[in-house]
Amino acid sequence: MARASTTSDVFNAVAEAGRREILDVLMTGEKTVGAIVRDLSMSQPQVSKHLRVLSEVGLVRYRADGRYRLYRAEPVRLRPLHDWLAKYEQAWNARLDRIDDILHELQGQGERSDP
Protein backbone atom coordinates (compact mmCIF):
# COMPACT_ATOMS: atom_id res chain seq x y z
CA MET A 1 0.00 0.00 0.00
CA ALA A 2 1.06 3.57 -0.55
CA ARG A 3 0.40 6.67 1.40
CA ALA A 4 -3.10 7.52 2.52
CA SER A 5 -4.88 9.63 -0.02
CA THR A 6 -4.19 13.31 0.20
CA THR A 7 -7.88 13.94 -0.07
CA SER A 8 -9.85 13.91 3.16
CA ASP A 9 -6.77 14.60 5.23
CA VAL A 10 -5.87 18.13 6.22
CA PHE A 11 -2.38 17.12 7.26
CA ASN A 12 -1.54 15.82 3.83
CA ALA A 13 -3.26 18.67 2.05
CA VAL A 14 -1.07 21.15 3.88
CA ALA A 15 2.09 19.09 3.53
CA GLU A 16 2.66 20.49 0.06
CA ALA A 17 4.49 23.79 -0.04
CA GLY A 18 2.59 24.99 -3.08
CA ARG A 19 -0.72 24.51 -1.38
CA ARG A 20 0.49 26.36 1.68
CA GLU A 21 1.49 29.24 -0.56
CA ILE A 22 -1.95 29.28 -2.10
CA LEU A 23 -3.54 29.44 1.33
CA ASP A 24 -1.18 32.23 2.27
CA VAL A 25 -2.21 34.20 -0.77
CA LEU A 26 -5.87 33.62 -0.06
CA MET A 27 -5.46 35.04 3.42
CA THR A 28 -5.41 38.49 1.87
CA GLY A 29 -8.97 37.92 0.72
CA GLU A 30 -10.93 36.39 -2.11
CA LYS A 31 -8.90 35.76 -5.21
CA THR A 32 -9.47 34.61 -8.73
CA VAL A 33 -7.63 31.55 -9.97
CA GLY A 34 -5.85 33.80 -12.43
CA ALA A 35 -4.81 36.14 -9.66
CA ILE A 36 -3.26 33.26 -7.75
CA VAL A 37 -1.47 32.12 -10.87
CA ARG A 38 -0.05 35.60 -11.25
CA ASP A 39 0.88 36.04 -7.58
CA LEU A 40 2.70 32.75 -7.31
CA SER A 41 4.62 31.36 -10.23
CA MET A 42 2.58 28.30 -10.99
CA SER A 43 0.82 27.11 -14.09
CA GLN A 44 -2.92 27.53 -14.21
CA PRO A 45 -3.65 23.79 -14.22
CA GLN A 46 -1.37 23.36 -11.24
CA VAL A 47 -3.23 25.98 -9.29
CA SER A 48 -6.57 24.50 -10.23
CA LYS A 49 -5.46 21.06 -9.10
CA HIS A 50 -4.15 22.31 -5.81
CA LEU A 51 -7.34 24.23 -5.27
CA ARG A 52 -9.25 21.03 -5.87
CA VAL A 53 -7.32 19.23 -3.17
CA LEU A 54 -7.71 22.11 -0.76
CA SER A 55 -11.39 22.25 -1.58
CA GLU A 56 -11.89 18.56 -0.92
CA VAL A 57 -10.65 18.92 2.63
CA GLY A 58 -12.63 22.11 3.11
CA LEU A 59 -9.66 24.44 3.37
CA VAL A 60 -11.01 26.66 0.59
CA ARG A 61 -14.42 27.52 -0.82
CA TYR A 62 -15.39 29.45 -3.90
CA ARG A 63 -18.25 31.45 -5.27
CA ALA A 64 -18.85 31.87 -8.97
CA ASP A 65 -18.86 35.36 -10.42
CA GLY A 66 -19.52 35.20 -14.11
CA ARG A 67 -16.75 33.22 -15.64
CA TYR A 68 -14.55 33.82 -12.63
CA ARG A 69 -14.32 31.79 -9.48
CA LEU A 70 -13.51 33.65 -6.35
CA TYR A 71 -11.75 31.38 -3.92
CA ARG A 72 -11.36 32.12 -0.27
CA ALA A 73 -9.56 30.36 2.56
CA GLU A 74 -11.48 28.58 5.30
CA PRO A 75 -8.89 28.71 8.06
CA VAL A 76 -11.16 27.15 10.65
CA ARG A 77 -10.65 23.85 8.88
CA LEU A 78 -7.07 23.87 10.07
CA ARG A 79 -8.37 23.13 13.51
CA PRO A 80 -7.47 19.41 13.50
CA LEU A 81 -3.91 20.43 12.92
CA HIS A 82 -4.10 23.00 15.68
CA ASP A 83 -5.61 20.56 18.09
CA TRP A 84 -3.00 17.92 17.43
CA LEU A 85 -0.26 20.47 17.79
CA ALA A 86 -1.64 21.80 21.05
CA LYS A 87 -0.50 18.71 22.92
CA TYR A 88 3.08 19.46 21.96
CA GLU A 89 3.02 23.18 22.47
CA GLN A 90 2.27 22.51 26.09
CA ALA A 91 5.32 20.34 26.22
CA TRP A 92 7.80 22.95 25.14
CA ASN A 93 6.91 26.34 26.53
CA ALA A 94 3.25 26.82 25.87
CA ARG A 95 2.17 28.21 29.18
CA LEU A 96 4.57 31.10 29.40
CA ASP A 97 4.27 32.09 25.76
CA ARG A 98 0.51 32.03 25.73
CA ILE A 99 0.12 34.10 28.84
CA ASP A 100 2.58 36.52 27.34
CA ASP A 101 0.59 36.67 24.12
CA ILE A 102 -2.64 37.25 25.95
CA LEU A 103 -1.17 40.04 28.01
CA HIS A 104 -0.04 41.74 24.85
CA GLU A 105 -3.42 41.28 23.27
CA LEU A 106 -5.36 42.49 26.27
CA GLN A 107 -3.39 45.62 26.82
CA GLY A 108 -3.05 46.29 23.12
CA GLN A 109 -6.81 46.39 22.63
CA GLY A 110 -7.29 49.79 24.15
CA GLU A 111 -4.44 51.36 22.25
CA ARG A 112 -5.86 50.31 18.93
CA SER A 113 -8.53 53.00 18.63
CA ASP A 114 -6.41 56.15 18.69
CA PRO A 115 -4.44 57.01 15.55
Add this chain to the structure above:
Amino acid sequence: MARASTTSDVFNAVAEAGRREILDVLMTGEKTVGAIVRDLSMSQPQVSKHLRVLSEVGLVRYRADGRYRLYRAEPVRLRPLHDWLAKYEQAWNARLDRIDDILHELQGQGERSDP
Protein backbone atom coordinates in the same frame (compact mmCIF):
# COMPACT_ATOMS: atom_id res chain seq x y z
CA MET B 1 8.26 15.47 -10.62
CA ALA B 2 6.66 13.99 -7.57
CA ARG B 3 6.14 15.37 -4.13
CA ALA B 4 9.01 17.04 -2.34
CA SER B 5 11.01 14.57 -0.34
CA THR B 6 9.59 13.76 3.04
CA THR B 7 13.01 14.21 4.53
CA SER B 8 13.97 17.68 5.63
CA ASP B 9 10.36 18.80 5.80
CA VAL B 10 8.50 18.74 9.07
CA PHE B 11 5.15 19.17 7.35
CA ASN B 12 5.59 16.02 5.33
CA ALA B 13 7.07 14.08 8.20
CA VAL B 14 3.98 14.76 10.25
CA ALA B 15 1.55 14.20 7.40
CA GLU B 16 1.67 10.45 7.99
CA ALA B 17 -0.74 9.18 10.62
CA GLY B 18 1.62 6.46 11.75
CA ARG B 19 4.36 8.93 12.47
CA ARG B 20 1.98 11.11 14.42
CA GLU B 21 1.04 8.11 16.51
CA ILE B 22 4.68 7.40 17.21
CA LEU B 23 5.18 10.97 18.35
CA ASP B 24 2.11 10.68 20.53
CA VAL B 25 3.49 7.57 22.16
CA LEU B 26 6.84 9.20 22.71
CA MET B 27 5.20 12.07 24.54
CA THR B 28 4.84 9.79 27.53
CA GLY B 29 8.62 9.62 27.74
CA GLU B 30 11.56 7.73 26.35
CA LYS B 31 10.65 4.49 24.67
CA THR B 32 12.39 1.56 23.13
CA VAL B 33 11.66 0.67 19.53
CA GLY B 34 10.19 -2.56 20.75
CA ALA B 35 7.96 -0.72 23.17
CA ILE B 36 6.60 1.41 20.36
CA VAL B 37 6.02 -1.68 18.27
CA ARG B 38 4.04 -3.17 21.13
CA ASP B 39 2.07 0.00 21.91
CA LEU B 40 0.98 0.62 18.35
CA SER B 41 0.29 -2.25 16.02
CA MET B 42 3.07 -1.79 13.54
CA SER B 43 5.83 -4.04 12.33
CA GLN B 44 9.29 -3.44 13.71
CA PRO B 45 10.77 -2.40 10.35
CA GLN B 46 7.91 0.01 9.85
CA VAL B 47 8.55 1.65 13.17
CA SER B 48 12.27 1.84 12.51
CA LYS B 49 11.67 3.48 9.14
CA HIS B 50 9.25 6.00 10.53
CA LEU B 51 11.69 6.77 13.31
CA ARG B 52 14.34 7.37 10.69
CA VAL B 53 12.17 9.92 8.92
CA LEU B 54 11.26 11.62 12.17
CA SER B 55 14.90 11.62 13.15
CA GLU B 56 15.98 13.23 9.89
CA VAL B 57 13.78 16.23 10.52
CA GLY B 58 14.82 16.38 14.15
CA LEU B 59 11.46 15.41 15.61
CA VAL B 60 13.00 12.56 17.60
CA ARG B 61 16.40 11.80 19.09
CA TYR B 62 17.74 8.64 20.66
CA ARG B 63 20.37 7.51 23.06
CA ALA B 64 21.84 4.04 22.99
CA ASP B 65 21.51 1.86 26.05
CA GLY B 66 23.17 -1.45 25.43
CA ARG B 67 21.41 -3.04 22.52
CA TYR B 68 18.40 -0.85 23.05
CA ARG B 69 17.75 2.56 21.62
CA LEU B 70 15.73 4.91 23.72
CA TYR B 71 13.90 7.36 21.52
CA ARG B 72 12.37 10.57 22.72
CA ALA B 73 10.29 13.25 21.05
CA GLU B 74 11.71 16.68 20.36
CA PRO B 75 8.51 18.70 20.26
CA VAL B 76 10.24 22.01 19.84
CA ARG B 77 10.99 20.99 16.27
CA LEU B 78 7.30 21.32 15.51
CA ARG B 79 7.74 25.04 15.76
CA PRO B 80 7.74 25.68 11.98
CA LEU B 81 4.30 24.11 11.88
CA HIS B 82 3.17 26.15 14.82
CA ASP B 83 4.48 29.37 13.34
CA TRP B 84 2.82 28.77 10.00
CA LEU B 85 -0.42 27.91 11.73
CA ALA B 86 -0.31 31.01 13.93
CA LYS B 87 -1.22 33.23 10.98
CA TYR B 88 -4.46 31.34 10.55
CA GLU B 89 -5.42 30.95 14.15
CA GLN B 90 -5.60 34.69 14.37
CA ALA B 91 -7.94 34.70 11.41
CA TRP B 92 -10.61 32.39 12.73
CA ASN B 93 -11.39 33.04 16.33
CA ALA B 94 -8.08 33.14 18.02
CA ARG B 95 -8.75 36.05 20.27
CA LEU B 96 -11.89 34.80 21.95
CA ASP B 97 -10.85 31.18 22.21
CA ARG B 98 -7.44 31.88 23.57
CA ILE B 99 -8.68 34.30 26.17
CA ASP B 100 -11.23 31.70 27.10
CA ASP B 101 -8.54 29.06 27.40
CA ILE B 102 -6.40 31.27 29.55
CA LEU B 103 -9.28 32.13 31.80
CA HIS B 104 -9.94 28.47 32.32
CA GLU B 105 -6.31 27.84 32.99
CA LEU B 106 -6.00 30.72 35.42
CA GLN B 107 -9.17 30.33 37.43
CA GLY B 108 -10.02 26.67 36.97
CA GLN B 109 -6.78 25.08 37.86
CA GLY B 110 -8.22 22.53 40.26
CA GLU B 111 -11.69 22.32 38.80
CA ARG B 112 -13.30 20.57 35.91
CA SER B 113 -16.20 21.58 33.71
CA ASP B 114 -19.61 20.07 34.47
CA PRO B 115 -21.70 18.83 31.51
Add this chain to the structure above:
DNA sequence: CGATCATATACCAATATCAGCATATGAAAG
Protein backbone atom coordinates in the same frame (compact mmCIF):
# COMPACT_ATOMS: atom_id res chain seq x y z
C1' DC C 1 -24.22 31.88 -33.58
C1' DG C 2 -19.15 32.12 -33.28
C1' DA C 3 -15.14 33.85 -30.81
C1' DT C 4 -12.84 34.46 -26.59
C1' DC C 5 -11.66 34.45 -21.84
C1' DA C 6 -11.42 31.84 -17.22
C1' DT C 7 -11.14 27.61 -15.24
C1' DA C 8 -11.29 22.58 -14.90
C1' DT C 9 -10.04 18.04 -16.34
C1' DA C 10 -7.75 14.03 -18.83
C1' DC C 11 -3.77 11.90 -19.89
C1' DC C 12 1.22 11.19 -19.39
C1' DA C 13 5.98 10.35 -17.57
C1' DA C 14 8.89 10.54 -13.70
C1' DT C 15 9.39 9.67 -9.12
C1' DA C 16 8.36 9.09 -4.23
C1' DT C 17 5.96 6.61 -0.79
C1' DC C 18 4.36 2.73 1.90
C1' DA C 19 4.16 -1.96 3.70
C1' DG C 20 6.13 -6.51 3.83
C1' DC C 21 9.71 -9.74 3.89
C1' DA C 22 14.36 -10.99 4.23
C1' DT C 23 18.70 -9.87 5.89
C1' DA C 24 22.50 -7.15 7.95
C1' DT C 25 24.51 -4.87 12.00
C1' DG C 26 25.69 -4.70 16.66
C1' DA C 27 25.60 -5.63 21.48
C1' DA C 28 25.34 -8.97 25.21
C1' DA C 29 24.86 -13.54 27.16
C1' DG C 30 26.34 -18.27 27.59
Add this chain to the structure above:
DNA sequence: CTTTCATATGCTGATATTGGTATATGATCG
Protein backbone atom coordinates in the same frame (compact mmCIF):
# COMPACT_ATOMS: atom_id res chain seq x y z
C1' DC D 1 33.43 -17.56 19.82
C1' DT D 2 28.67 -18.58 18.95
C1' DT D 3 24.07 -17.67 19.86
C1' DT D 4 20.50 -14.57 20.76
C1' DC D 5 18.16 -10.36 21.22
C1' DA D 6 17.18 -5.43 19.50
C1' DT D 7 17.25 -2.61 15.77
C1' DA D 8 18.38 -1.01 11.08
C1' DT D 9 18.58 -1.53 6.21
C1' DG D 10 17.83 -3.46 1.44
C1' DC D 11 14.76 -4.91 -1.90
C1' DT D 12 10.21 -5.25 -4.14
C1' DG D 13 5.50 -4.40 -5.75
C1' DA D 14 1.60 -1.56 -5.63
C1' DT D 15 0.00 2.93 -5.66
C1' DA D 16 -0.14 7.95 -5.31
C1' DT D 17 1.62 12.29 -6.34
C1' DT D 18 3.35 16.03 -9.11
C1' DG D 19 4.00 18.88 -13.14
C1' DG D 20 3.22 19.44 -18.03
C1' DT D 21 0.57 19.65 -22.28
C1' DA D 22 -3.55 19.40 -24.50
C1' DT D 23 -8.28 19.71 -24.30
C1' DA D 24 -13.00 20.19 -22.36
C1' DT D 25 -16.45 23.01 -19.97
C1' DG D 26 -18.78 27.23 -19.25
C1' DA D 27 -19.77 31.93 -19.38
C1' DT D 28 -19.49 36.43 -21.72
C1' DC D 29 -19.20 39.38 -25.72
C1' DG D 30 -19.73 40.87 -30.52
